[in-house]
Amino acid sequence: MTTPASHVPALPPVVRQVVDGLAGSPVVRSVRIAGSRARGRPTSPDSDWDILVYVEEVPSEAELRRLLPALPSGSEPVELVTANLGHPFQESEFSVPVSPRIDVCLRPLANLEAERERADRGAFLVHSYPKIHSGVPSYILLSEAALSVSVHGEVGRPPCPVALRDSAAAWWRGRAACCLLLATDHVRAGETIGALGHVLAAATSLAHARLIGRGYWYPITKRLLDEPGALPDGARRGLEDLSAGLMTTASVDRIAGDMALDPEDGLEWLAQGRHMGVE
Template structure:
């Protein structure tokens, strides 16, 4: 499935200075604008700038420090690039440029992106725990952000969504939604409505993932995920908004399942196959 390359927005001087500095580093292959700025729907004039940098190797700390505006990163001002632990979905190094609006820079090993492209062609992916998004994040987020970002220097291409990934991901996310609603019913029966609500929300997020990938659309980390995916159409949003600790009953959970078009009982089969241990795993 094809992907249309986004056009980079006009960069204010502070952002342009950072982008030009990054582009001049020997290991850098591409610099791209990501997030709401690339999609053309920032939350406001003070919305952050997210900059993606694809590199052969990670630049040294001193090289990155030179990208900061005068006075920033001095002895009285901490400059701490954060590098993720091995196995993290992004395997990234990131830092913030302290200007207004803030500039968040994320450096990505280009080899990791290519590896994930190869896995996607085979229909392989992993779901990682990640605090910025409910229910975790799929490893193909690396392809998503490349496809949903706009190049301002160099290019890594806009990865298309392979048919094999769609075929593997849709049933997995649908199964996860079924399992989540099954667990919600268990929590209701145990008198734990707040625990039930957590699983209902996980089900809605899983349906959003399934709907996006079924259309060959990449998943963005965004506060608008449920709306963009259409996961809460058909009365589901009203059902979800009406849930509370006092009203979360078995009947309410099943009404949400109907609105999300999820077969709760199929969650048992999903568990029996060992899919809860990770996409593609069999018990």
């Protein structure tokens, strides 16, 4: 399986103005369209525009406001918010409140380059992130660059290294097995709601394993389980039919079988002590 090609979408005038304004900064290496627009599959005509900006350093809020075009009265961009400061998954974001909304994410170029080096070694970390049940792997930085489309400058389209493909697929499968083991433990303790959470974590972990194992950069979003080949058909049907009230050890075992996973393998994965990724 290969990473799907990105598409250069037609940019509305206000999006083009934002792109051109940001491209005027000397610290900006590349401005790219990301998300569903880049993949040619916006969920609706009103889907947000996601813009990735790779920077040598994050501009100040005042500098950003200078770079942006004049906006209609009452449409000032929100203040710049930087999350995970100093972390490999650092992101600085702001929105331009027009319709459809334009979301801009500033990515330090040094973090992208560091992740390339890490991936070449087959290493990655997994970060807690509210949007994704199983957490976000640090190689999302490479996935973003590969799936986005450049409208100014270039950072290259990173390949998926074989070392990362092998290590990440094995790690995610181990985590999926561990989640199913924990689901069974919860059911036996009479805590079926907690068991459901672990089954869902197993599903998203298996999706990561199956996709990265094919050398496939994929969007790490709420649509993860809808990616082609993310789950076996039997496992998908079992999850769709599942409810917390019907959770039993037999249902967990059946889903494990559909996922071709042995929950007991989760014990071996735990014993490796690499719960946050591979270094």
